[in-house]
Each structure stands twice: as C-alpha cells, then as structure tokens.
Amino acid sequence: MTQDGGKGNKGQDKKAQQYGVTPQSVDFNDWYNEVVKKADLADNSPVAGAMVVKPYGSALWENIVRWLDDRFKATGHESLIFPTLIPMNFIAREADHVEGFAPELFTVTKIGTEELAEPYVMRPTSETIIGHMWAGWLNSYRDLPFLHYQWGSVFRAELRTKAFLRTSEFYWHEGHTAHADEAEARAEVRMILDLYHEFCRDILALPVVRGEKSASERFAGAVSTYSIEGMMRDGKALQSGTSHYLGQAFSRAFDVKFQTREQKEDYAHTTSWAISSRIIGALIMTHGDDAGLMMPPNIAPIQVVIVPVGRKDNFDEMVAEGERLAAQLTQNGVRVKVDRRDGVTNGFKYNDWELKGVPVRIELGPRDLEAGVVVVKNRNSDEKETLERDLAVGGMVERLEGIQAWLLKRATDFMLENTVTVDSYDDFKAAIEDGKWVRAFHCGDPESERQIKEDTKATVRNVPLDDAEFFAEREEGGVCFHTGKPAAYGKRILFGRQY
Amino acid sequence: MTQDGGKGNKGQDKKAQQYGVTPQSVDFNDWYNEVVKKADLADNSPVAGAMVVKPYGSALWENIVRWLDDRFKATGHESLIFPTLIPMNFIAREADHVEGFAPELFTVTKIGTEELAEPYVMRPTSETIIGHMWAGWLNSYRDLPFLHYQWGSVFRAELRTKAFLRTSEFYWHEGHTAHADEAEARAEVRMILDLYHEFCRDILALPVVRGEKSASERFAGAVSTYSIEGMMRDGKALQSGTSHYLGQAFSRAFDVKFQTREQKEDYAHTTSWAISSRIIGALIMTHGDDAGLMMPPNIAPIQVVIVPVGRKDNFDEMVAEGERLAAQLTQNGVRVKVDRRDGVTNGFKYNDWELKGVPVRIELGPRDLEAGVVVVKNRNSDEKETLERDLAVGGMVERLEGIQAWLLKRATDFMLENTVTVDSYDDFKAAIEDGKWVRAFHCGDPESERQIKEDTKATVRNVPLDDAEFFAEREEGGVCFHTGKPAAYGKRILFGRQY
DSSP, X not given: OOSOSSGGGSSOOSSSOSSOOOOTTTOHHHHHHXXXXXXXXXXXXXXXXXXXEOHXXXXXXXXXXXXXXXXXXXXXXEEOBOOSEEEHHHHTTSHHHHHHHGGGOEEEEEETTEEEXXXXXXXXXXXXXXXXXXXXXXXXXXGOOEEEEEEEEEEOOOSSOBTTTBOSEEEEEEEEEEESSHHHHHHHHHHHHHHHHHIIIXXXXXXXXXXXXXXXXXXXTOSEEEEEEEEOTTSOEEEEEEEEEEETHHHHHHXXXXXXXXXXXXXXXXXXXXXXXHHHHHHHHHHOBXXXXXXXXXXXXXXXXXXXXXXXXXXXXXXXXXHHHHHHHHHTTOOEEEOOOOSSOHHHHHHHHHHHTOSEEEEEOHHHHHHTEEEEEETTOSOEEEEEHHHHHHTHHXXXXXXXXXXXXXXXXXXXXXXXXXXXXXHHHHHHHTTOEEEEOOOOOHHHHHHHHHHHSOEEEEEEOTTOSSSOOOOTTOBOTTTOSBOSTTSOEEEEOBO | OOSOSSGGGSXXXXXXXXXXXXXXXXXXXXXXXXXXXXXXXXXXXSSTTOEEEOHHHHHHHHHHHHXXXXXXXXXXXXXXXXXXXXXXXXXXXXXXXXXXXGGGOEEEEEETTEEEXXXXXXXXXXXXXXXXXXXXXXXXXXXXXXXXXXXXXXEOOOSXXXXXXXXXXXXXEEEEXXXXXXXXXXXXXXXXXXXXXXXXXXXXXXXXXXXXXOGGGSOTTOSEEEEEEEEOTTSOEEEEEEEEEEETHHHHHHTOEEEOTTSOEEEOEEEEEEEETHHHXXXXXXXXXXXXXXXXXXXXXXXXXXXXXXXXTTHHHHHHHHHHHHHHHHHTTOOEEEOOOOSSOHHHHHHHHHHXXXXXXXXXXXXXXXXXXXXXXXXXXXXXXXXXXXXXXXTHHHHHHHHHHHHHHHHHHHHHHTEEEOSSHHHXXXXXXXXXXXXXXXXXXXXXXXXXXXXXXXXXXXXXXXXXXXXXXXXXXXXXXXXOSBOSTTSOEEEEOBO
C-alpha cells in the first residue's frame, strides 16, 4: 500500500494481457495483486499501509459480516461499540501485551492545537479498554457471563503491506467474553473455534485445521491460543481465525472481579477471538486460478451474471429480457446481476466476470431467445451448456451448490496432497523448500522453533486438536525431528511457511 | 464523557428513585443522562469525549444502519471502506474545509517509535481522501456517477460532551457522490434529503422540517447545505441529517476531472450527506416521558416484552409458557423478548422495560394461563387490558402500528404547538426564551444572524423547502424582524436554539 492508488494508477499492467492477469504459475504474488485491483476488490491508498476497499470487496465483506453477526447473536452474544482510541497507559498494564504491540502502535499526541500529556493509541485490539469497562459493570456472578463483540477497524503498523493480508488498518470483529470459571471460558473459546471452522468450510469452502498454537506463537497475553489454518495455492499457510483463553491476566490488570456464588471475591476468566478482513485474502488465494478469482457461491456478492449479447439494434431488448430472467432467479433466492454495459465487447465482459469469479454466467442472445434456451457457463469449467430456459432457472440453486462443493473438494485435495509427513530435519527442509506443509514430531522447545524458523522460515502452524477435521491422529512415543528429544503434544504437529 | 464509566460508576442515582429517573419536567438534562445510562444505551469511557455504546444502544443503531443501508443499495449506491487516517495536508487543501475542522482534529504524530514527518489526522469527514481516490478512478463521463458511501467512525474533539448528541468519536454513514453536471448532483442531494425525511417520519416517528441552511450555517466547503430539523421535548432543535451540494470545490482541490461527452475536460460536481448516531439522541429526546424512553415500534430492538409473573414453584413453567407465546409472535414478524430474570421483583421488571421504552408489555401469570388470557400494556398508556391470548397475538402487528402512529402524532402536535410566528425582535426574544421555535422573516445578513445568536443563542435552523412537510408557505414582501430590511428567501424561516 506504500504506492499510492491515486493518479499514478492508470494503465500499468505490464505482464498481464489486456483482459487478464499474470498466471499464478508465473508469479503468484503478481497474480494476487493484479486480481485484487482488477476485480475491483481494493486499491492502494495515500495512507501508509492502509487500503481502500472498493465496492466488490466491500460487498463480499458485508456478506461475511452478516453471516458471522447472525451466528454471534444466535449464540447469545451482544454487540457493543467501544472507542477507537485507548489511553497509552492501558496498553502498558499487561506486560506481555505491551511487549507484543508497542512497535506497531499509531499514537495520537495532539487534539486541535493541544499537546496531550497522556497520549492515546489507536486500538491494536481492545482487551484493555474492554477490561476497564467491565470492571465498572461487574459486581456479582449473576452478571456473568459477559458475551460481547464489536465490529470495527484496528491499527497495527506494517512495513510490507499486501491488500487484505497485511494492512496497517484492517477490519474485524473482536469477541470478548468474561466468565465465572475457567471451564466455562474454555468452552466458549472452543465453541467459537468450531463456529469459525464451520463458517470457513460451509460458507467460504475453505478447509482449515483447528489446533492450538505453540507457546511462542501465542497472542500477546494469552494462556492458550487456538487457530484455524488454511493452505493457499502456493503452499503457504494463512492463519484465518484465532480464539484465545486469556486466563485471569487481563482481569487482574484491570480489576475485573466479582462476588462468587460462595460470597468470595474472584477475578473473571476472559476470552477473545477474531476473524479479520485477511480472510478475504485466504479466499482469493485458495480458490483462484489463472483467469482470476473463484467466488464460493455461498458468499459471492453476485452468484449469477447475465450477459445480454445483442447487437446495437436489439441490445436494449436483450437487456430487458435479461432483467426478466434475473427476476425469476431472484425469486428463487439467487443473487443476480445483469451486465448492462455497452461500449465494451462481449469478450471483455466474459473475462471481466471470470476475473471477478462470479460462479455462473448466463449468455442471452436473440437466437437463444427465439429457441427458448440460454447458454450457461460455470466459472470452474471450460464448457458452455445450452439449456432450456426454465431448466436453467429451476436448476440454478443446485448448480451453485455443486460449484460450492467442487471448490471445497479442490481445496481439500490440494491441502492433503501438499502436506507431507517427515522424521528428519533434511526431509523437513526439503519439504518446506518445496512449498509443502509438514507433519512432524517436535519437542516443544521454543529455542528449537526459533532455530527452525531462522533456517527455513517455517513455523509451527498449530497442534491439531484430537477432533480437528484433518491431521488429528494421536501417535505416542515420537522423537523430535529437530532435537532428537522426546516429542511433546502426543502427536505430529503442523509446520509451514506462512503469510 | 469526561467522567469515567469505570469503577466510579456504581450507585449514584441521587435525584432518581430506586427504579426510575428524574422527571423531564424537573431536569431534562438529568433525565436524558439517566435514561441513557439506565436503559443500557451507553456509558462514559476513559477516552476524552468518547462513549461506549452498550448492547441495547448498539441493537438500536444496527436497526438504523440496516434500514438505511438497504435503501442506499436500493437507490443504486455502493459501499466502500476508506482509511480512518487522512494525511494532514489533504485537509488543508480546501480552504474553508481546513478552517472549519482544524480546531477539532485528532493528530497522529508517531508510529511505533518513529516520529512522522507528515502527520495524519483521524478523519473528521472524508471528502478529501475520497476526492483523492476518485481522481485516480475517474477518466470519462462514462464512469460517472460515482454513488459511494461508507459506514464508520469520525473524530471531532468536543469539550462538552453528551452521549449520542455530542461525542468526540461518533458513528455515521457518509455518502459521497460525483456527477457530470450540477443538475444531477443537486437531484442527488434532494433525493437523499427526502430519503432521510421518509426514514425519520415512517421509521423513527420523528417529524422533521426539510430546508436549506443559511450561508453561515453551511458545511465547511459546501455550496448548499440542506438539513432536516426536529424538535426535542424541551423545545430545542436537533439537526438530524444533512445533505450537501459541494459544487466543484473539492474536485478542483483534488483534481477530480473527466472527459465530457463533448471531449472536453471538466471537474466533477460532488455531494456528501450523513445521518449520524446523534439521531439516537433525537429519538430519545422526542419520544421520552417521565418514565423513560418510548421506542418507536418500527425501529425498536424489542417490540414486545413478555414478563412471566409466576412464584418460585411455577416460575419455570410460566417462562416456558412465555417462550411459547414468544414463538407465536415471532412467527408474525414481531421482535420479542422473554424476561427470564429471577431475583428481581415484577415491579422492578415493569419499570425497567418502561424505562427502556419497549412498546408493548405482556404479563403472563398462572391464573391468566388457566383462563386463556394475557395482560397487555402499551408503553404509551397507563391502562392494562386483559385479552384472550389469540386475540392478543393476532392483533399485535396492528397494535404496534397504532403506537407508531401515536408517537408521530404526539411529536408533530408538540412541534406545531411550540412553533410561533413573530414579526418583532421583542416577540422573537420572548418566544425563544420560552423554548419555542420561531418562524420569521429575515434579511439573510450573516452579521444579523451573528447578533441574534449572541443575544438569544438562537440560530437559523433552516429555510423550509417549498414542499417541506411543515412551514413551507411562500409569503412575499416580508420585512426582517431584526434589521427591518426586506426579507430574503420569499418566506418565513425557522429559528431556534439547538443541540
């Protein structure tokens, strides 16, 4: 985002063809950046590290927000809105927390012409200010649990930024809950992790591995951090959501205490959890192909695009017919758009919608109209089908379900095919170098993790849970591939390079 | 918000009774602050001038957002997300704009440990950065119009703050559109003003006056500013939404130009418009009474509350029965809550829901259950009705519509009764002192406005449009009540004290 999205922006697509993007196999990074721009998802901004989310990206994010928000409410959570600013001294109150975030903080030192004695920071996350407020709201165990969340921006300075994946300002929900005991808090952490897993699998068609982070990869201040990890098409991992058990650390720092059922005083056990706008990066990098994006139908802003292919003298008539067809599909709950643009060729339109990843395209020409048929093309296939119009309309929901399932299967197969099991450091290094994920026994020593990272750029992604959908098998008695010490965790754990 | 909402918060309601709030007639300001707190709408925060919006307030805001957002989309607008920060030099580029906002700016001077050569400000509004981005996106008249909006926070330092009404951080949508000519831009400005008017009248039950601001009350940088003005129950006005025609000023400052149909170069004509979280303040202060809030059913987070009134031995049974009743109402599209709390008295619950302004309360006791009846009470009435259960369920939608209409009528009558027509400065001063709005002829001289404000704290609210719902009559030949000069505007205009 350091390059400005303003005037300097026009006509710069060197490697890409007129309509297309650099193929993934040629340069995955260029492919990504071009897709983000050309699909109208986001643009660079004049603010260091921040992006502008454009209409198509914003519509996608709104769908994500709506699904999650409905589920948060359905599971008893309440939304609140906390200030964007946090007094600097709050951040400092939890020792690990400040160490983790200090280098990334945006600091407000002035309001109007007045220099502030006590600066504010733009929130990198809100545990501290929420803890402070909770202290005022909490009296008795009867008040608990607090099941809170908010949607908003957070701010963490990034040197090397990449739209959606790593931006200085990003968008998320942050869940914050407080409980009377550890068991209830840990159940919440797990429930949310499972909710995230379900969302990724069923809505975004992203297979993800549920697991616990190693100590050195924990959230700043957490007792336990759980994550869902997905594999991108270049083999790198992307941490797609996190759920933290914070113990009583923040409660002690902010005096979040209550009278227990037994009339004693205790500190609340708290949790926090988040999925951010980087999930859009995961979606792009999991489902794309050389032609651009592939939007999972269950989240796609546009599920079906209708392209009227008339000539000048009957274009308006074809558009009107397209609108009628769209109305039929809309009645069936399908999200449809009619491409009314004139002044661009049909070829341009086709490429444009392929690039934007719209799951189904319907072409509607005058001869098709006469014959009572339409031409249907799925984004994940090269074939065009000519179908009776009613059949095309009637089968659309099922067709979209088919594409959704196809995307999940493709991504799952890819992840499984690109994960290897190793028992030596040489094999480990070769696999990582080859862009794979690795399953291996590890001793759990943070110093060993540090060394591995230095050598290979690979880190522990997570320790898959016993009931994680993937890589969950328990295997006792293993030996660390790196140190030769006895394995921790009672199972092979997951390593990979990450975004 | 300068007082902290944290630990200092507990047990401070001096004037109010155990359950209630200070009556409006005793102290409107205390009434407002107590209602905001006790109804769980918002709390003070440890950040100067910022509030915390609590669950009930957040649910209300979400309903507001959803209605407006649907309408923006239905009228062809697209959402985007722009950065929260703006380079300081952007603000300075439009002369009136910087003069208007400079004293209120939150300035970021540091990221991590690095002092910034060019500081950022937290956006007070986004015309400048959006103009900058548009310059990069706009080439030809074919690209226009841009019909954009975003939801988010903005930041304007406030010395004396008041929840929802005046906070340093507040929540809003800001619409920003760009057009090829003035007529289209002005039509947009008007369309949005009418949309706001409809929203206030039909959803929030707020009668508002559509009109144009006088020159001295315009938005910083605008050619024309239109507003909707509502009357609070203390007679003060609250500007509840604004829609601005910005001419080409921001386009020139940010180089937002395009090739016209005639192959010439021109600057876009831009607009901006907003309704913010202060509309919640308007809602509270328009519809409340001595017992607390009165939520208009069309926006109420909870339209019907069911209070099971069992004793210890049958309370669970009554709650279960309440859930069955709730399910029936939910099926009819009614938003219902069952009050499952034990450990508080029925009287406490009744007062609590009255204070929160829930439009209808249903009481459900064991004897009612046997008799097949329920007790129903409307928030806007002192009477309880005993109704056959099916009748109560079947008539609920109509009942809610009746309450909605009652609220609009009460507010409209109040506004009309408390607006007086005057022709002399003495009458003007007396009316303003008496908490009225005034309709009067005015010469249009900004210096006269300034003097009137200094004398009376009253300002021009707006010049009602010819088709404003209220106070629209044209009357030629009037004489200014203040200067004796010929009247401008061709009609009486609206003065009042304001929030």
